[in-house]
Amino acid sequence: MFPMERINSSHYYTFFQSDKERCFYIDLGQKLVRLSFCQLLALRQKVWSINIEDHFDEDANPHGFEIVSLCNREHLFILNTLEVLDLKELLTGAFFLLDIAAQTPSLTSRA
């Protein structure tokens, strides 16, 4: 899978691009997951549709966990509230650095 270039990291996760394979990798700690661009968009959609407010509602989501399936259910992850927020941050940064997001001033470098 190497060489690949690190695009950005959040607190828990790291996002990579592989020029050679024309795909992306996310190091989710327990596992390194390979994603095509479509799969990356699908993951973003899933993470974005998580209602994080439910995590603070005893009835809606009493334990504050999300089950996220990746790549057409090839992988399953159980994420807690902080991990969901962290993954959101990772993806927001990655999309910005991949130059397909609107130019927001919050992120500037590839560091």
Added chain:
Amino acid sequence: MKDIARQQMSIKVESMDMLNAQIQMEGRASASYLAMASWCDQRGYNQSAGFMYKQAAEEREHMMKIFKFVNDCGGNAISPAIESTNHDFSSLEEVFETALSQEIDVTKSINRIVAAAKKNSDFGVENFLQWFITEQLEEEKTMRDILDLFEIMGRDGIALKLIDERISVE
């Protein structure tokens, strides 16, 4: 580093999100017109029913147009979930009033996407939506013209029948 993401998708992700929301809105409009068609059909307003069936089909076409555009640009078009649709109306006039306010909401939504696309220099999206801007002006006018009929002809039983007969299904 190669621009792999940019090579795969030619619009901004924010535009994609807004277009997916618009797909949902057009789908909801289609379902809503179908409910109006049912209401009109059940009360013998045959021309109005025909008009609403046609609107329902048109909204679905709008939805498909955007859906296809998002996918053609390399994005991820999301098939919309349509939640409960209102079927209750107190009069034929209220049906058309609801239709007009629904169209105005769509116009506003399209305008918001165009404004955002402009701001993000996402000119392909802006260009794609020009057709919808013209379409919305026409749709609003159609509804407004029908609502004018109630002012001119009144709201009693005979008037409603005459209004219905004037509604064009073409």
